[in-house]
Amino acid sequence: MNDHYQTKSPVLFIIFNRPETTRRVFEQIRQSRPSRLYIAADGPRTDKPDEGTLCADARKIADEVDWPCDVKTLFRETNLGCKEAVxxxxxxxxxxxxxxxxLEDDCLPANDFFRFCDTMLEKYRHDTRIRxxxxxxxQHGKKWGTASYYFSNLTHVWGWAGWRRVWQEYDKELxxxxxxxxxxxxxxxxxxxxxxxxxxxxxKHLKAGDIDTWDYQLTYLNFFNNSLSVIPNVNLVSNIGFGQQATNTVNQHSLNANMPLQQLGTIVHPVYILPAKExxxxxxxxxxxxxRRWKKYNKPKYKLKRWFKGLFK
Known part of the structure; x- marks a missing residue:
């Protein structure tokens, strides 16, 4: 018998070449027992000789679904890269x-994450302010307000949920x-x-094609549509992928690496729908x-340099 919360929502699981973290995240998905599971995987890179085996090992997860579930897969044969594939x-x-x-293959969710997402998806389904x-x-322990979550202008993507109504406006090329x-x-x-x-x-660099990513485009979309995100007042997803194998999160000493998972408790909704700017x-x-940027900016030599430049404007 499964005593864990069972999600009502379909789940997309994005995987690649990390079978160990893939399995850890999958075990949490298994506990939530979604009735529909989508698994998308990019293909191995041609300049990485061992990656084909790693990708194949990660994809075996699709054969380990042992609960009533409609499983769909999108497995690429060639590598598209982060921006295109994700x-x-x-x-x-x-x-x-x-x-x-x-969920991506390095984003380990608490079981409460699925309950939180189900509740938010339903509550704000037709509220176009929330995207x-x-x-x-x-926030590393600091809470904003007395509710279970607060509103933000930012779009964290280490485990998230959303609606087609938002994604259909996604503009990959800006x-x-x-x-x-x-x-x-x-x-x-x-x-x-x-x-x-x-x-x-x-x-600027995203538009120029200098950054191979997909998520800043979602941030861009939400910034310039005066949109809000919902962020829980406790951490419900831990990024377990920091390290040399990571694409972006290589600093193992980051405060945001391997953050502990917390319990949500009874969900209390905020009274006011405004972003917590602080x-x-x-x-x-x-x-x-x-x-650090302000400290450098306020050094006397830089102040003098700006004053001198101002003389010739």
Whole structure:
């Protein structure tokens, strides 16, 4: 008998070349027993001789579903890369489902994550202000408000849930991007000049094709549609993939690596639907090293340099 919460929502499981973390995450999915499970996998890279075996080992998970479940797979034979493979997998999922849960092979969910997602998907199904449901919390014990979750302008994707109504607007190539418009619009969201500067550079390089990723495009979409995300006041997803094998999360000493999973308890909803700006600032201050940037900016030699430049404007 399964005493764990059983999710009502379909689940998309995105895997690649890490059979060990894939199995750990799958065990948590197994406990939640979704009735529909989608598994998407990119193909091995030609310059990685051992990757074919690793990818094949990870894909064996599809044969280990031992509960009543409709399993669908999208297994690529060739490597598309993070941007193409993950975004296409999510599109494949939302082409068949109106809403659902998305997990990658290094994002270990608590069982409460599935209950949280089910509740949020239902509550905000038709509320177009809310466009993203996060599972991870980067506040490291600090809570915002007395409810079980708060609202944010950010879109954490280490375990998340969402709706087709949002994903159908996803713009992988940022076709609506206009460089001259981005900074003024970002300044209406963030007051810190360095946060604005970093996001502006991210979107600039994303548009130029310098960053092989899919998730910043979702952030871009939500920023410029005045959208809100839901973030639990406890951490419900732990990224267990930090290390040299990771694509992006290589710093094993990051505060956000292997964060402990917590219990949600009874879900209490916030009274007001407004973003917790200070919570977002705390997250970005660490992620973008904002205090270090300000410290450098305020050094006397840099102040003098800016004053001198100002003489010739």
């Amino acid at each position: 975004s296409a997998g999510i599109t494949w999922f939302f082409d068949q489902e109106e809403e659902g849960i998305v 993203h449901i996060c599972g991870s919390n980067y 076709t609506q991007y206009h460089a001259e418009d981005v900074r003024p619009q970002l300044e209406t969201i963030f007051t810190d000049r360095f946060i604005v500067e970093v996001w502006g550079n991210i979107f 919570a977002d600032s705390d997250t970005l201050n660490y992620e973008f090293e904002i205090p």
